[in-house]
Amino acid sequence: MKKEFSLEHRRYLAKKKQNAALVWALRFGILALLLGIWEAVTAFGWADPFLTSSPSRICKTIMSLYSDGTLFYHIGVTLLETLIGFAIAVVLGCAVALLLWWSETVRKVLEPYIVVLNALPKIALGPLIIIWFGTGSEAIVFMTVLVGIIVATLHMLNAFMATDGGKLLLLRSMGAGKLQILQKLVIPSSLPSFISMLKVNVGMAWIGSIMGEYIVSRAGLGYLIVYGGQVFKLDLVMSATFILCILAAGMYALVVLLEKVIVKNAES
Amino acid sequence: MKNEILRFDNVTLTYHTKRGETAATENLTFSLNEGEFVAVIGPSGCGKTTLLSLAAGLMKPSSGSVTRHGTCGYMLQKDELFPWRTIEKNIYLPLEIKRQNTPERRKSAVELAKKYGLSDFLQSYPPQLSGGMRQRAALIRTLAMEPDILLLDEPFSALDYQTRLNVCEDVSSIIRSEEKTALLITHDISEAISLADRVLVLTKRPARVAFEHTLDFGEETRPIKRREKPQFSAWFEILWKELNI
Ligand SMILES: Nc1ncnc2c1ncn2[C@@H]1O[C@H](COP(=O)(O)OP(=O)(O)OP(=O)(O)O)[C@@H](O)[C@H]1O
Numbered sequence: 001m002k003k004e005f006s007l008e009h010r011r012y013l014a015k016k017k018q019n020a021a022l023v024w025a026l027r028f029g030i031l032a033l034l035l036g037i038w039e040a041v042t043a044f045g046w047a048d049p050f051l052t053s054s055p056s057r058i059c060k061t062i063m064s065l066y067s068d069g070t071l072f073y074h075i076g077v078t079l080l081e082t083l084i085g086f087a088i089a090v091v092l093g094c095a096v097a098l099l100l101w102w103s104e105t106v107r108k109v110l111e112p113y114i115v116v117l118n119a120l121p122k123i124a125l126g127p128l129i130i131i132w133f134g135t136g137s138e139a140i141v142f143m144t145v146l147v148g149i150i151v152a153t154l155h156m157l158n159a160f161m162a163t164d165g166g167k168l169l170l171l172r173s174m175g176a177g178k179l180q181i182l183q184k185l186v187i188p189s190s191l192p193s194f195i196s197m198l199k200v201n202v203g204m205a206w207i208g209s210i211m212g213e214y215i216v217s218r219a220g221l222g223y224l225i226v227y228g229g230q231v232f233k234l235d236l237v238m239s240a241t242f243i244l245c246i247l248a249a250g251m252y253a254l255v256v257l258l259e260k261v262i263v264k265n266a267e268s
Numbered sequence: 269m270k271n272e273i274l275r276f277d278n279v280t281l282t283y284h285t286k287r288g289e290t291a292a293t294e295n296l297t298f299s300l301n302e303g304e305f306v307a308v309i310g311p312s313g314c315g316k317t318t319l320l321s322l323a324a325g326l327m328k329p330s331s332g333s334v335t336r337h338g339t340c341g342y343m344l345q346k347d348e349l350f351p352w353r354t355i356e357k358n359i360y361l362p363l364e365i366k367r368q369n370t371p372e373r374r375k376s377a378v379e380l381a382k383k384y385g386l387s388d389f390l391q392s393y394p395p396q397l398s399g400g401m402r403q404r405a406a407l408i409r410t411l412a413m414e415p416d417i418l419l420l421d422e423p424f425s426a427l428d429y430q431t432r433l434n435v436c437e438d439v440s441s442i443i444r445s446e447e448k449t450a451l452l453i454t455h456d457i458s459e460a461i462s463l464a465d466r467v468l469v470l471t472k473r474p475a476r477v478a479f480e481h482t483l484d485f486g487e488e489t490r491p492i493k494r495r496e497k498p499q500f501s502a503w504f505e506i507l508w509k510e511l512n513i
């Protein structure tokens with residue numbers, strides 16, 4: 001459907017577009033500026049690239065990782081651990097939240113356990129995890145799940161419990177059972193919270209997998225960072241961190257995309 | 269005399285909380301006949317919503333009995349339309365819940381909606397509708413389950429005055445032309461007089477029926493017309509006094 005807008009409205013739209021373009025230009029501008037300053041201070045010898053690395057050295061490091069064939073191996077290891085951990089944490093977290101919503105008794109009984117698990121710094125479990133799961137990817141996935149699952153559970157439980165009382169009453173007056181209430185009301189009304197939980201958990205998953213790789217690992221970006229630190233190869237540390245930034249941003253962007261798809265589906 | 273469709277017999281209901289117990293109704297007795305429109309007025313917090321929950325079977329009385337012949341549809345103060353469903357899908361909600369989501373039932377629900385002026389809005393989402401339209405959609409949703417009794421809990425109180433008068437007019441004509449039995453809770457004395465065949469005045473908490481009046485407007489069921497009649501202000505005065513005893 002095409003519509004003729006008034007001159008004022010067209011001006012308004014043009015201005016909006018201009019604003020958006022400006023914001024993007026500034027974003028890239030800041031990035032370029034920071035990289036430029038970084039490169040310059042090392043090139044002019046004001047800072048020691050051995051300690052600070054530099055954009056050009058990061059590029060070189062990444063190229064050499066690529067040419068000896070280990071770049072995608074390390075990325076793949078970490079990405080897989082993160083994604084699997086993320087998926088398990090989200091699915092289990094939602095399932096536990098459902099169980100807790102379903103039964104008030106279970107909710108009350110388990111409350112102190114959840115509070116303690118939430119407050120516990122998961123890294124304290126490091127040694128246990130090594131002993132139970134060995135030093136392979138399983139241990140790292142487990143750590144990722146551990147970090148994400150409580151957040152997912154609490155986030156979703158909050159959303160389920162916040163279901164509108166009037167709408168609950170309405171459904172009950174129609175004779176709806178608990179399963180129907182769940183299906184028709186609780187789940188659809190929790191969809192926005194589900195998306196925000198995914199966003200939070202993207203961050204949690206990376207914390208979990210990198211933390212896991214710090215404790216035990218023989219491969220992955222976290223491994224590169226730890227190894228680089230130990231042998232004082234700051235270029236390697238910075239390169240791995242840089243790649244991590246890109247991956248985390250990419251994963252977040254995927255969630256945002258999912259959100260757009262869901263919102264669009266809900267509106268048609 | 270027509271068939272009795274709802275009967276409260278010495279109904280007492282006590283809420284129990286950690287803080288203590290609250291008697292919301294005590295020995296409440298009244299009945300509702302088929303095709304009747306009864307309004308219930310009472311001081312705020314006296315137990316009106318409790319009365320409707322009991323009538324809907326959402327709670328069991330502590331003592332006494334509630335007898336209902338037939339099904340009921342509940343309409344609340346807020347429209348409670350689900351914002352992620354179109355108006356059409358909202359109207360199908362009770363059919364889905366009652367597992368009667370057949371093409372025939374859907375068709376008759378949509379026809380009801382079209383008959384009462386919602387045809388242009390069926391594919392819209394609730395936030396796109398005005399408050400009055402939404403309340404109308406909520407009524408159609410309630411009617412879609414073809415209830416024998418309509419239970420209305422202050423359905424107009426969230427609307428502004430102008431809309432309120434209009435929606436009141438609509439709802440009255442819809443309920444009258446569908447020949448439904450209705451039990452309306454309201455704060456508003458003039459609303460009760462302009463809509464009902466019979467008015468029950470409740471006491472302060474715990475609620476009992478203090479007074480009961482059959483209104484004498486004859487065949488006149490249109491709220492606006494009733495408001496113009498001389499009896500209107502006489503009834504208003506009577507009920508006003510009884511509410512403030
Ligand atoms: N679930 C509950 N638990 C405990 N007390 C309750 C509960 N629901 C209502 N009450 C109490 O019972 C009394 C009657 O409540 P009810 O909601 O039936 O009154 P109402 O006449 O509908 O009030 P309003 O005019 O505000 O709509 C109030 O004092 C209220 O505090």
Ligand SMILES: [Mg+2]
Nearest residue numbers: 316317318421
């Ligand atoms: Mg009430």
